[in-house]
Amino acid sequence: MNIDHFETCIRTVPAGGVTSPKGFKAAGIHAGFRKNPQRLDMACVTADELASCAGVFTTNRFCAAPVQVSRQNLGGAEKGYGLVKGIVINSGNANAATGEQGRAVAAETCEIASQILGCESEQVLVASTGVIGQTLGIELFETGLPAAIDALCVSGGADAARAIMTTDTHSKEYAISYTSQTLQYADCTFTVGGMCKGSGMIMPNMATMIAVITTDAPVEPRVLHSILKQTVDVTFNKVTVDSDSSTNDTCIMLASGAAGADAAPIEEGSDAYNELLYAVHEVCETLARTIASDGEGASRLVTVNVTGAATDEDADTAARAVANSPLVKTAIAGHDCNWGRIAMALGKCGVVFNQEDVSIDIMGMPVCRGGLTVAFDEDEALRRFEAPEIVISCDLGAGEHTTTVWTCDLTHDYVTINGDYRT
Amino acid sequence: MNIDHFETCIRTVPAGGVTSPKGFKAAGIHAGFRKNPQRLDMACVTADELASCAGVFTTNRFCAAPVQVSRQNLGGAEKGYGLVKGIVINSGNANAATGEQGRAVAAETCEIASQILGCESEQVLVASTGVIGQTLGIELFETGLPAAIDALCVSGGADAARAIMTTDTHSKEYAISYTSQTLQYADCTFTVGGMCKGSGMIMPNMATMIAVITTDAPVEPRVLHSILKQTVDVTFNKVTVDSDSSTNDTCIMLASGAAGADAAPIEEGSDAYNELLYAVHEVCETLARTIASDGEGASRLVTVNVTGAATDEDADTAARAVANSPLVKTAIAGHDCNWGRIAMALGKCGVVFNQEDVSIDIMGMPVCRGGLTVAFDEDEALRRFEAPEIVISCDLGAGEHTTTVWTCDLTHDYVTINGDYRT
Numbered sequence: 001m002n003i004d005h006f007e008t009c010i011r012t013v014p015a016g017g018v019t020s021p022k023g024f025k026a027a028g029i030h031a032g033f034r035k036n037p038q039r040l041d042m043a044c045v046t047a048d049e050l051a052s053c054a055g056v057f058t059t060n061r062f063c064a065a066p067v068q069v070s071r072q073n074l075g076g077a078e079k080g081y082g083l084v085k086g087i088v089i090n091s092g093n094a095n096a097a098t099g100e101q102g103r104a105v106a107a108e109t110c111e112i113a114s115q116i117l118g119c120e121s122e123q124v125l126v127a128s129t130g131v132i133g134q135t136l137g138i139e140l141f142e143t144g145l146p147a148a149i150d151a152l153c154v155s156g157g158a159d160a161a162r163a164i165m166t167t168d169t170h171s172k173e174y175a176i177s178y179t180s181q182t183l184q185y186a187d188c189t190f191t192v193g194g195m196c197k198g199s200g201m202i203m204p205n206m207a208t209m210i211a212v213i214t215t216d217a218p219v220e221p222r223v224l225h226s227i228l229k230q231t232v233d234v235t236f237n238k239v240t241v242d243s244d245s246s247t248n249d250t251c252i253m254l255a256s257g258a259a260g261a262d263a264a265p266i267e268e269g270s271d272a273y274n275e276l277l278y279a280v281h282e283v284c285e286t287l288a289r290t291i292a293s294d295g296e297g298a299s300r301l302v303t304v305n306v307t308g309a310a311t312d313e314d315a316d317t318a319a320r321a322v323a324n325s326p327l328v329k330t331a332i333a334g335h336d337c338n339w340g341r342i343a344m345a346l347g348k349c350g351v352v353f354n355q356e357d358v359s360i361d362i363m364g365m366p367v368c369r370g371g372l373t374v375a376f377d378e379d380e381a382l383r384r385f386e387a388p389e390i391v392i393s394c395d396l397g398a399g400e401h402t403t404t405v406w407t408c409d410l411t412h413d414y415v416t417i418n419g420d421y422r423t
Numbered sequence: 424m425n426i427d428h429f430e431t432c433i434r435t436v437p438a439g440g441v442t443s444p445k446g447f448k449a450a451g452i453h454a455g456f457r458k459n460p461q462r463l464d465m466a467c468v469t470a471d472e473l474a475s476c477a478g479v480f481t482t483n484r485f486c487a488a489p490v491q492v493s494r495q496n497l498g499g500a501e502k503g504y505g506l507v508k509g510i511v512i513n514s515g516n517a518n519a520a521t522g523e524q525g526r527a528v529a530a531e532t533c534e535i536a537s538q539i540l541g542c543e544s545e546q547v548l549v550a551s552t553g554v555i556g557q558t559l560g561i562e563l564f565e566t567g568l569p570a571a572i573d574a575l576c577v578s579g580g581a582d583a584a585r586a587i588m589t590t591d592t593h594s595k596e597y598a599i600s601y602t603s604q605t606l607q608y609a610d611c612t613f614t615v616g617g618m619c620k621g622s623g624m625i626m627p628n629m630a631t632m633i634a635v636i637t638t639d640a641p642v643e644p645r646v647l648h649s650i651l652k653q654t655v656d657v658t659f660n661k662v663t664v665d666s667d668s669s670t671n672d673t674c675i676m677l678a679s680g681a682a683g684a685d686a687a688p689i690e691e692g693s694d695a696y697n698e699l700l701y702a703v704h705e706v707c708e709t710l711a712r713t714i715a716s717d718g719e720g721a722s723r724l725v726t727v728n729v730t731g732a733a734t735d736e737d738a739d740t741a742a743r744a745v746a747n748s749p750l751v752k753t754a755i756a757g758h759d760c761n762w763g764r765i766a767m768a769l770g771k772c773g774v775v776f777n778q779e780d781v782s783i784d785i786m787g788m789p790v791c792r793g794g795l796t797v798a799f800d801e802d803e804a805l806r807r808f809e810a811p812e813i814v815i816s817c818d819l820g821a822g823e824h825t826t827t828v829w830t831c832d833l834t835h836d837y838v839t840i841n842g843d844y845r846t
Contacts (some may be wrong), residue, residue: 039488062770062778062794097766097778100796123507131797326749326833327841334842340555343520347485355485355520371485372522373556410749418750419757 006275009178010282013191017157020193021216023048023256026156028163033092033130033142041162042140044148045212046086046117051254053084055125056232058249064096066126067250069106073122080229081221085119087212087252088126088145089164091197094248095128095136102136109141116149127210127250129166129197161195164210167417172196174286178279182271182288188260190217192279196251198239198291209291211236211251213283215406217276218257220265227277228253235284238405239292240323253280292406293388297413299388302332303406310399314351319405321349321393329410335385337376339367342379346394357397363390429430429698432601433705436614438599439582443616444639446471446679449579451586454567456515456553463586465563467571469509469540471551474677476507477648478548479655481672488518488525490673492533496545497577502524503652504644506602509544509569510635510675511549511568512587514620517671518551518559525559532564539572550633550673552589552620575636584618587633590719590840595619597709601702605694611683613640615702619674621662621714632714634674636706640699641680643688651676658707662715663746676703695784715829720836723755724812733822737774742828744772751834758808760799762790769817780820786813 013020024047031042055074057067074082088109095102106126114121128136151159161171175193180186196211219227232251257263266272293301304323309315322328325345331338339360345359360368363384365376390409436443447470454465474508478497480490497505511532518525537544551559574582584594598616603609619634642650655674680686689695716724727746732738745751748768754761762783769781783791786807788799813832 060767060770061774061776062766062781074624094763095765097791097794097796099779099793131761132767133791135765135796166752326837330838330841333838336842338554340520343485344483344555347483351484353484356522358485368556369520371520373520390833399514410838412835412838414749415753415756415833415838418753419759 006181006278009181010176011178013175013177013193015158016193017161018045018193018212019154019157020175020197021191021214021256021259023051023113023258024127024214024254025152025154026160027148027151027153028156028159029091029148029151031148033090033249040159041090041092042144042148043089043163044086044152044207045160045214046152047084047254047256049256050085050119050123052219052221052224052254053254054081054221054228055250055252056080056229062097062147064094064128064248065098065106066095066128067103067248068103069110070125070127070250073110073125081225082127082381083123083221084097085117085123086113086125088113089128089210091129091164091166091224093128093130093134093136094132096248097133098135098416105136105138108138112141112145113149116146125252127248129164129210129248142207156178157193157195164195164197166197168197169294172287172290173296174283176279176282178275180272180275182275182319185260185263187271188263190215190259190279192278192283192422194283194287196287196291198294205220209249211287213280215276215280216257216259217255218260218263218265219255219276221407222256223266223268223273224253226268227280230277231280231284235281235288238403239288240320240405241405289406292408295408296417297411298408298410300332300409301406302408303389303391303404305391305393305402305404306396307393307402308395308397309401310352312401312403315401315403317349318351318394318396319345319403321345322394323405326410327338329407332390333409333411335382337362337367337381342392342394346396351396353396353398359395359397361393363387387422407420429604429701432604433588433599433702434601436598436600436616438581440584440596441468441616441618441635441637442577442580443598444614444637444679444682446474446639446681447576447637447677448575449583450571450574450576451579451582452567452571454513454571456513456564463582464513464515465482465567465571466512466583466586467509467575468583469575470507470677470679471681472679473506473508473542473546474679475642475644475647476675477504477644478673478675479503479652485734486519486549487671488521489551491526492529492670493548493673495552496533498835499637504648506546507548507677508540508546509536511536511547512551512633514552514587514589516551516553516557517555519671520556521558523733525735528559528561531561535564536572539632541571550671552633552671553586580616580618585619587620589620591601591620592717595621595713595717596712597653599702599705601698603695603698605698606684608686608695611686613638613682613702615706616643617706617710617715619710621717632672634710636676636703637676638678638699638703639680639682640678641683641686641688642678642699646675646689646691646696647678649691650703653700654703654707658704658711659727661826662711663743663828663830682836688783712829716833718831720834721831722834723832724829725755725831726812726814726827728814728816728825728827729819730816730825731818731820731822733775734823735824735826738824738826740772741769741774741817741819742826744768745817746828746830749833752830755813756834758805758831760785760790760801760804765815766791766816769819774819776819776821782818782820786810811840
């Protein structure tokens with residue numbers, strides 16, 4: 001399949017989100033997890049019929065109760081897919097480090113929702129985000145779930161996206177549509193939508209913060225899991241705000257098949273599969289970049305490209321070393337074109353290269369060649385730092401492997417936000 | 424040997440430093456590396472006679488020119504010891520990422536100093552600290568070295584300690600004396616002194632920022648290397664200010680033997696060796712804690728104790744995960760007893776434990792038992808956060824291995840200092 005050509009078939013859905021694909025409804029309400037009644041704090045996303053579902057979850061050993069329950073409902077860590085009717089997400093309390101009581105609340109949430117939705121309790125997934133280590137009661141779910149499910153509608157995606165926010169400064173949604181170029185799905189228009197929340201404690205090992213991706217393409221659960229896993233590895237998993245992986249990271253994808261009711265499921269490896277993979281990648285990469293650019297206190301999105309690494313793992317390690325270095329991140333906040341700190345970060349992380357082979361560019365300006373400084377125009381550098389996205393490109397001269405990682409700068413606001421979070 | 428008893432034999436030397444042990448001189452002058460003429464920027468430490476010397480250096484692949492030259496002068500990375508007459512250190516320019524030209528300047532510095540000191544150029548070591556990636560000329564060494572060597576005196580330790588500072592807020596020196604309790608060295612009084620600089624880019628893999636340790640005990644170079652290596656691993660290498668390992672980390676120890684001119688060298692594994700090891704550990708741990716407490720922008724020294732780890736490596740990984748977590752560090756800056764972030768940091772780092780077995784104490788207050796929250800008095804917590812040292816203790820319940828790591832909190836001043844460093 002000619003993906004270059006396919007790219008031109010993709011259209012952004014104006015104000016699109018999780019309810020842009022056919023067959024989904026969503027809602028966001030104030031259930032009382034937060035004190036401020038203006039603040040939405042419970043989201044529901046449901047499929048009109050049971051939908052194919054795949055999930056990836058945090059690898060943090062202090063994983064939260066809802067992660068344990070949702071993972072179980074998708075057949076355990078080894079499987080990660082199944083049929084699902086709906087997802088319930090609360091913000092304001094992470095239900096993490098809450099033990100047996102926390103697990104009981106997460107399971108009871110599934111049970112209550114399933115009774116109203118008319119499905120099995122295993123067909124409901126849950127996710128929570130907020131403070132760790134505070135007990136969460138079932139009461140707000142008992143009162144909130146009927147209200148949230150009553151509010152479900154095809155235009156509810158925006159409210160749902162608002163309800164999952166924590167220190168995010170804005171909600172995060174995106175959707176695209178494309179008309180399949182394959183013979184089998186000729187003239188079928190498929191839509192992929194998504195919402196997520198990010199901000200702090202962001203360096204997922206496997207998934208993300210909380211993200212829900214939807215599509216109306218016909219895909220079986222196992223195939224959906226393959227698409228989700230591949231995509232998350234090169235999108236959400238390449239975001240790092242502060243090197244801290246949350247206890248609650250959850251990324252769930254639902255496929256309703258409602259775009260073409262009679263269409264056969266898309267088969268793994270087919271052209272239609274590659275089209276959908278491309279579209280899901282587009283949505284997830286856009287959302288992932290949005291998370292990085294809205295990192296706690298961020299003034300800039302920072303994109304770190306590493307090329308010339310000896311292995312994929314080296315490329316990833318080197319890019320993360322640069323992206324997580326507090327000295328690099330504060331230099332960017334200070335508009336300081338201090339490439340020596342980038343060299344330091346590359347050098348400390350244990351990947352293989354010779355310093356004589358290293359090249360570094362900042363915002364397209366060569367600042368280091370052959371491991372040595374290159375004279376550059378400081379005024380021009382300051383001008384380029386005005387851009388909303390700062391691009392750092394490092395070539396290690398040690399091989400052919402490459403990667404891209406997204407982060408943000410480290411500002412006074414990060415310290416303010418995280419010094420005052422609970423108070 | 425009864426080390427408990429030995430502890431009582433140790434006396435702090437008032438205003439002690441590198442020249443407290445017999446047989447050493449030092450100086451610190453303004454040589455012109457910095458624009459401010461009030462700011463000392465070149466330090467020399469010399470031994471009256473050729474001294475036993477051991478060194479450990481950064482493992483950063485972008486290691487600086489003086490690191491390469493000094494390592495070579497101590498017989499290469501595999502050896503790390505020899506006989507040395509003196510050490511020259513400049514601040515204001517790291518001479519890192521400066522290629523062949525930088526190495527030539529470092530070697531030429533040794534050559535000029537050796538001619539004045541009357542020794543071989545390989546018997547001089549060099550170290551540099553400051554901005555990375557800026558060319559450093561030989562001119563300031565040509566004019567500065569004669570002046571610095573002319574200024575050498577037995578009371579010059581304090582000036583030398585000031586001359587190696589970068590963003591340190593105060594100079595760092597310490598010295599202790601002890602009378603040997605062994606038969607062989609009965610009534611010999613040995614002194615161990617040291618100076619160091621720290622502040623930013625501090626998470627050495629092997630050594631430290633820049634540290635010089637001296638003693639007048641009689642020790643051969645190979646034995647001195649054994650003492651230094653063991654000590655650095657559990658002192659300077661357990662400090663992390665910002666997870667960033669410098670290109671210039673250097674720790675050098677000199678032994679003059681001048682305390683007892685006729686005494687035989689101390690043999691590895693002997694009681695006298697254990698006494699000296701204990702004393703060197705005391706000096707290095709004190710200096711290491713000083714570096715952490717004076718980390719860039721720090722308002723608090725933070726001590727992270729991990730117990731109950733399955734392996735030494737797990738203990739170290741877990742302690743560093745807590746100590747390097749920006750969310751933990753900003754919580755401490757905000758006096759927020761937010762143990763959930765500590766649990767998150769323990770959970771993300773890949774070490775083996777079950778969350779049900781984890782206990783966490785902050786400043787001696789139990790905040791987590793069996794992986795669950797413990798009610799505590801928030802007012803009492805706030806009161807305890809007034810202390811200059813914040814102690815976090817984590818028991819993983821997974822084994823018998825323990826460690827201690829030192830760091831500092833992450834404050835607005837860190838962002839200010841590092842956003843404005845070059846400007």
